[in-house]
Amino acid sequence: MRPFPRTTPPARRRAAHRVATCVAAALAVVAGACVQADPAEAAASRIRLGSSADAGRATWSGPAFTMNGSGGIVSASMTKAVDAIRGGTGSLDVVVLAASTPSSGSRTPECDAVMRLSGINSCTTWTLTRASDGNNAQANTDIRNAEFVYFAGGDQCKYAAWKSTSLRSSVQSVVAKGGGAGGGSAGHHINSSVVYDACRGSITSGEALADPYDAYATFTTGMFDWPNYAGTINDSHFVTRDRMGRTMAFVARALQDGLVTGGKAWGVGVEEGGSLFIDKNGLATLSGADTYVVLGDHQPEKAVPGQPLTYSGFKIWRLTSGQTFDFKNRPTCGYYLRSVTNGVTDGSLYSGTPVTGC
Template identity: 85%
Template sequence: MSPFPHHASPAFTAASPVRRRPAHRIAACLSAALAVLAGGLVQAGQAEAAASRIRLGSSADASRAGWSGPAFTMNGSGGVVSASMTKAVDAIRGGTGSLDVVVLAASTPGSGSRTPECDAITRLRGINSCTTWTLTKAADGNNAQANTDIRNAEFVYFAGGDQCTYTAWKATALRASVQSVVAKGGGSGGGSAGHHINSSVVYDACQGSITSREALADPYDSYATFTTGMFGWPHYADTVNDSHFVTRDRMGRTMAFVARAVKDGLTTGGKAWGVGVEEGGSLFIDKNGLATLSGADAYVVLGDHQPERAVPGQPLTYSDYKIWRLTSGRTFDFKNRPTCGYYLKSVTNGVTDSNPYHGTPVTGC
């Protein structure tokens, strides 16, 4: 079914005035203002709170000679998707024994459990422990105990939140600690912001959250900012992830991100692969690069040539994006990336030629 009423195309039109919607920046300002008005200065200051640790399950780490991963989960929203997480856990432990998970978060949930991801993870088979670390400052990436826990774990899950905070850990010990988990046959993953941080090109949103309309009207908009060199997972090179994909109508901005990655040389070989996952969807990626989708749809968006026009202050023109739409149970081979099964969509003067979420697959490719 089309995500738009009556199968209408989304209103990606560069001719219309673009209104700024720095969503999470506005939300942060409003939250701070309300805290002051309520006399909640202490609450408002929690963003600078000390790093916190909550461990569920066994107090002793699992111990064994080797692990069978790596494995990854890429989720369209922040919550753990049991189907894909179970596949990742089973792949890493080789179907026997149990392992330890660390959840990394940049803020504490506003209500309910302080460990929502670990609450879900500890209900799965094969889990020895799950430790939630809330790290609110860039310097927290050098927290000695946090890094010890990460290195002793077999899976690191990045919670939803603000990927700009996560990219700030690039210059800290945490980055190498997470890499060590994957290198020993463990895994990494996350949802929403945690999905973004696991691609090779990270849309970091450090200046504000950009909409599809804004990105297509100007792919060099000041809100279109990227971090590279954070992680480079096996078989997942040249990717730029996006989340909440259909619900928040993010195909257009992923198209712009892909064009930018190609134009600016952020990826290799003159190609960039957008990976957009809808809320409730999750890609499990095994050690051979084979991704299997659970839940809601996912899209892989390939740009394999230079954009016809991608310059600051002007709307994007890019012909023939190759788009694979994945439904639950479908696979996509990131090691041996397919050359067929896609449909084509173009952007001309900042406008997509038709509804980009649906198309007829090309035959004879």
């Protein structure tokens, strides 16, 4: 977990909050319609640590990625990513993107951690509070000149709103030149092919299994599609917040609605304190707490609005610290099986006997 959490609105209560605001306005105003206005937002802000000049170099050795279960930097995986991108020599520039400022403490907690690592020339925190800030010229210049872009924890719906801005292509350009990307918590979500965006609110496992088309199960596609990471749906705070069930529902939805190609959807759930470092060949190495990869490789038996999910044979890999998972050549063995019948799972979701005779 980050030492100074960023301010995150209670997403599940967003709609209720809007209703309450309108009611309050109706009581205060005798006539006129209730209009929900966005709260005043601060202008985009930039804080740079380290060198004021960008690192100069023609080629880089990535791409490399970090996928974190909670918002903060995990030094072990970030060090691997930095070293992979710079090829063990020189130094690079990092940009941290956030949609809100931390509620207390340092205004640059991610960059504070990054600057303690070897091979870092600078780290710049951009706080972009409005969707239109994704077109901020200086922010996009900093991103394109960087070699790694890290999405902080917070609210992935705000990150998804940057899809239609220049920021998306700027981040893509960093990966294309051999740099890297990553993030934690909300920043982990935004880095998968199918993004659970939580734009209507956060959904629990129980709610998602009871109705995979619950109004709070909303998705964004077409944001990023990183090399070797196709067909993925990231989830965070995985065991602590008991999110296996909702990841199963997300996988079923991705298959049912054609959000992925090739007939397979892969949930990637990382626990708090865990981080996957993924190299340019698609090999992921876990540091810290457990990660689960959840494969759906056939259409759900039942995934319809207003009814509980039925899906037989989710294939689940449990990774512990130091273990690897090859996203380029995805394994066909070593998983355990779990099924859902009318919204009810058939056993412990976070452990099982691996299938070896595949």
